[in-house]
Amino acid sequence: MGEPGNPGPSRNYALWLVLGIPAATVVAGIWTIVAISSESGVDADPDPVRRTAQVQVVSIEADQAAATRGLSARVEIDGGGALVRLGQSTGPVAPRLQLIHPIESTRDRQIELAPHPQGWRANEPVAARHGWQLRLVAADGSWRVVGRYHPGDTTVELVPSVAAP
Template structure:
């Protein structure tokens, strides 16, 4: 008969202790990482929450789709201005526009620009950061009669702005 050894001398006991410890440490690290920058504000719209469903007003997007509005937002790095150029639809070229640049995760870094009418579209002197993606939203400066949205990836200097809902056919598509 062999003498009984201490359970702490058995490798399986140490394996169990290390696995539980790794799970606890990993959970604490993930919690700290998830809350490092504060809560994530991915959706810039005002949302009504009912239970687990979220509802947002999409009527400005539907209006833009109905009017077949489309535009391009671009940043001229050399001259330091943001410009919006209409692509399709009937824009009021005498009215100012509001271009919102939403940070994908932090609302505190969002920027709002009032673009004045210019020769081919609307323009403002501005230098947005290009070190991360931007979610773009274009609307009249007077309010939300219509709204166009787009995404400008990190380092990119232009983005297409379209309605978030509506016709699946691109506004600039050529019909046969």
């Protein structure tokens, strides 16, 4: 017990502040370094990115090719997967349907499409409790159309991300 006038060791709040604030700062700094260096802490965009100074530059050639060709698609989502309907034929080779997670690149998915009388069929579920950026990409990467899935959507329109020249 402390002497009269001395608050005692358990009531010395200034000491706790002097020790606690620097300790909390060190712990927060270590946590920040771990979060930044983790695999999901990098870019949310899976495309190859070239960094120039503090600017990230991504190629938009595939988007321009889709805009030039006037490509568009509609993804009709049901419980068992999705039906992808292209606005025009892109050939016999199946495009790839990419589901890009808005925050964690480790949760990105790529779904293989199978031929269907009305387009291309994805037999894996697309619906989720979070949003996706949907991208339909040619097998050779020559064109790309994009759209945004929000939880509960049953249809998503995919269009080029740039305007036709």
